[in-house]
Every structure is written in structure tokens, then in C-alpha cells.
Amino acid sequence: MNTSSNSLSQLALQRFKKNFWGVFSFWFVLLFFFLALGAYLIAPDDSENANQMHLPIHSKSPGFTVTMLEIPSAVRTNEKSWWSQLFFGKKMVNNEIPINSYAFEKDQLKVTTYHEGAIEGLEKNYNIAETFPEENSTKKIEAKYIQQKTFLLGTDKYGRDLLSRMLVGIRISLSIGFVAVFISLVIGMSLGAIAGYFGGKTDAAIMWLINITWSIPTLLLVIAITLALGKGFWQVFIAVGLTMWVEVARVVRGQVMGVKKMQYVTAARALGFGHTRIIIKHIIPNVLAPLIVISAANFAAAILIESGLSFLGIGAQPPMPSWGSMIKDHYSYIILGKPYLAIIPGVAIMGLVMAFMLIGNALRDALDVKT
Known part of the structure; x- marks a missing residue:
């Protein structure tokens, strides 16, 4: 039995490797996963x-470069641990000011704030000793606090780095999935397995619940659950998850109704095994193939639903970056x-949704026993 199972798994893996778009999509999703993990x-x-705002340089095109002056904050906060910075970023303590020019004169740093065209920038003077108490050399100040900053994907309407917001936003999409x-x-597996295994009135009751849930438009049901639970990051997770179990339950029910008639299930009953053990140990492992395909499709659907909710303003709330909210802020x-x-x-x-759909198609072909 184990040898046969291993052989079938290896055969499915070989089929998957031969599917170019499936393999390409797998590495594409894996790349996004690592980008999300090391976003900060x-x-x-x-x-x-990634919420550092620079209003003077809002809505700039990709590749925009500007001179940035960093003003150290007089307020000292406790530094986060390395792990905390990795997952949640650094506390924003210093103020960044886009400038066009600067000059050191005696004990003053004179700067002209960023401006374009006929609009003149403001001239500001900073006392070096008071503004940069930890540095006593103009060369060190220039090297540490005045730098050329390039925005590879440009800036949004608040002057935030779009590339940074996109990288952090990957976490929202993958997490919701x-x-x-x-x-x-x-x-879905629990209710579907119970309905398919026991049948009768139990099956009828669960199917009634499935049909009622299925008849409600997905986005409308998600909006209703989200409004009931409140707006927020985790509320969206729960709302989307509670609307995607129906298809899983229907597929599991159909698979279990066929598998429970197999001889090894009959043998397990004859040996006196309980219903829970038979379902978990003998039936569920043999219905996983279609579930893997459905999970890939549901992953893509979850990303789309979250983006739609964020576009409507009831998904991830500002300043948390979400691709859907970025479209909402800038569609005009x-x-x-x-x-x-x-x-x-x-x-x-x-791109991310298409990758998951292609993975699902490749898995369907690889796990199809008829090919």
C-alpha cells in the first residue's frame, strides 16, 4: 500500500514537473513568499x-530621484528587536524632508525645500548643534543625513515609496489566502465528510445549509460578515474563510460517498474502528487530490475578494498597505x-491570481488518474 502510494505521488510529481506554466507559477509564488517574508x-x-510620507513629492513617476534631508528626532523610543523589525518594521522616529539645495554656513545648515517649475521652495535654517547633537562635523552630517533617494516605482499621492508599499502589501494577499x-x-472537510459518511438526515441537514449559503452572492455575504465583525485585518480573514467552505464541503461529500464503499473502509469497520478514526485515517487521505486543486483556486479567489473589499474600504484599513486600497486611492x-x-x-x-490558477490547473492534470 505504501509503495503504491509513493509511486502514485512520484508519478504525479513527474507530471507536474513537465507542465512548464505550472512549474513557472510555482517559482513565481515562491518568490512572492520570500519577498513577503523579507519585505522590511x-x-x-x-x-x-512603509508609511513615511513626503507630500512635496507626491505622485512621482518611477525612477524619480530627490535629495533627502533626515532630521533626527529629539524623542527617543525603545528600539524594537531584530525579529520585531523583520515582521513589523521600524518605528518612524526621524523626519525626512525633500530638498533642492543645501549649504553649510558657520553653525547653520541652510536648505531649500523641494519645488518644481515656477513654484519656489521654502528656505529653512537649522542650527547644527541643536539639530544634529550627535555629530560635530559637517562632512559626517552630509554623509549620514543628506542622501540621494531614488523611488524605483515612484511615489503615491501621499509621497510614500510605492515599491515599499507593494512589497509589504504582498503579506496581506498571501496571508488572506x-x-x-x-x-x-x-x-468544509468536516461538514462534507460527516454528510457523505453518515448520509440520511445528517446529510440532508448539512446539504440544506450548503445550498442556503451557496445561494447568497459571495461578495455580498463577505460584506455582511465584515460589517457584522467590524472593519479590520483579521475580520476580513474570517469573513472570506467563512464563505469559501461551501465548495470544499460539496466536493468532500461526493468523494466520501464513493470512498466509504471501498473494501478497506469495510475492513476497518469490521475491525471495530470508530467512525472518527475511519474518517480521519482512512477516508480523508484518499480524497485529498481534488482538495489540493480546489485550495489553489480558493487561494486565488481569496486574493481577489480581499482586493475587492479593500477597494470598497472595508478590507485592510489604512495605513496598512493593501493592493486593493492602492487601486482605490489612485484609480482617478x-x-x-x-x-x-x-x-x-x-x-x-x-499576476499572483493567475499564478495560483495555473498551479491549480497543473495539479489537476498531474493528479488525474485517467491520464
């Missing part, structure tokens, strides 16, 4: 939620000559 290590803006799929699998810029502000997160959503 990679992002140019490693502040919490994992949590929603996990919730849907737990509920499409007709204002800066469509990239909405297109970049839109393309990211499309």
Missing part, C-alpha cells in the same frame, strides 16, 4: 507599514496622466 529588509522604506483556505478546509489618476499608480498594484494582483 528589502523595502527602501522600512518604517512600520493562507488563512481563508485553512478556515475553508477545516469547515488613470485619467490624470499617471495611470501607473493604479496599474502597478493591478498587475501584481493579476
Whole structure:
């Protein structure tokens, strides 16, 4: 039995490896996973939620470069641990000011704030001893606090680095996928297995619940659950997960109804095994193949639903970066000559969703016993 199982698994793996788009999508998703894990290590803006604003340089095109003056904060806060910075970013304690020019004169640092065209920038003077108490050399101040900063994907309407927001936003999309799929699998597998195994009135009651839930539009049900639980990050996870279990339950029910008639299940009953053990140990492992395919499709659907909720303003709340909320904030810029502000997160959503759908198709072909 184990040898046969291993052989079938190896055969399915070999089929999957032969599917170019499936393998490509797998590595694409894996790349996004590592980018999400090390987002704050990679992002140019490693502040919490990548929320460092620079209003004078809002809505700049990709590749925009500006001279940035960093003013140390007089308020000292406790530094986060390395692990905390990795997952949540650094506390934003210093103030960054975009400037056009600067000059050191005696004990003063004179700067002209960033401006474009006929608009003149403000001239500001900073006392060196008071502003930079830890540095006593103009060369050190220039090297440490005045730098050229390039925004590879430009800036959003608040002057935040779009690349950093995109990298941190990957976490939202992947997290909603994992949590929603996990919730849907737990509920769907449980109810589907119980309905298919016991049948009768139990099956009828569960199918009634499934049909009622199925008849309600998914997005409408998610919005209703979200409004009932409140707006927020975790509420969206729960809401999406609670609406995606129906398809899982229907598939599991159908698979279990066929598997429970197999001889090894009859043998397990003859040996006196309980219903719970038979379902968990003997039936569920043999119905996992279609569940893997459904999970990949549900992962993609969860990302789309979360993006839609964030676009409507009831998903992840500001300043937490979400690709859907980025589109919401900038969709009007499409007709204002800066469509990239909405297109970049839109393309990211499309690419990630398509990758999961291609993985699902490749898994379906690899696990199909008829081929």
C-alpha cells in the first residue's frame, strides 16, 4: 500500500514537473513568499507599514530621484528587536524632508525645500548643534543625513515609496489566502465528510445549509460578515474563510460517498474502528487530490475578494498597505496622466491570481488518474 502510494505521488510529481506554466507559477509564488517574508529588509522604506510620507513629492513617476534631508528626532523610543523589525518594521522616529539645495554656513545648515517649475521652495535654517547633537562635523552630517533617494516605482499621492508599499502589501494577499483556505478546509472537510459518511438526515441537514449559503452572492455575504465583525485585518480573514467552505464541503461529500464503499473502509469497520478514526485515517487521505486543486483556486479567489473589499474600504484599513486600497486611492489618476499608480498594484494582483490558477490547473492534470 505504501509503495503504491509513493509511486502514485512520484508519478504525479513527474507530471507536474513537465507542465512548464505550472512549474513557472510555482517559482513565481515562491518568490512572492520570500519577498513577503523579507519585505522590511528589502523595502527602501522600512518604517512600520512603509508609511513615511513626503507630500512635496507626491505622485512621482518611477525612477524619480530627490535629495533627502533626515532630521533626527529629539524623542527617543525603545528600539524594537531584530525579529520585531523583520515582521513589523521600524518605528518612524526621524523626519525626512525633500530638498533642492543645501549649504553649510558657520553653525547653520541652510536648505531649500523641494519645488518644481515656477513654484519656489521654502528656505529653512537649522542650527547644527541643536539639530544634529550627535555629530560635530559637517562632512559626517552630509554623509549620514543628506542622501540621494531614488523611488524605483515612484511615489503615491501621499509621497510614500510605492515599491515599499507593494512589497509589504504582498503579506496581506498571501496571508488572506493562507488563512481563508485553512478556515475553508477545516469547515468544509468536516461538514462534507460527516454528510457523505453518515448520509440520511445528517446529510440532508448539512446539504440544506450548503445550498442556503451557496445561494447568497459571495461578495455580498463577505460584506455582511465584515460589517457584522467590524472593519479590520483579521475580520476580513474570517469573513472570506467563512464563505469559501461551501465548495470544499460539496466536493468532500461526493468523494466520501464513493470512498466509504471501498473494501478497506469495510475492513476497518469490521475491525471495530470508530467512525472518527475511519474518517480521519482512512477516508480523508484518499480524497485529498481534488482538495489540493480546489485550495489553489480558493487561494486565488481569496486574493481577489480581499482586493475587492479593500477597494470598497472595508478590507485592510489604512495605513496598512493593501493592493486593493492602492487601486482605490489612485484609480482617478488613470485619467490624470499617471495611470501607473493604479496599474502597478493591478498587475501584481493579476499576476499572483493567475499564478495560483495555473498551479491549480497543473495539479489537476498531474493528479488525474485517467491520464
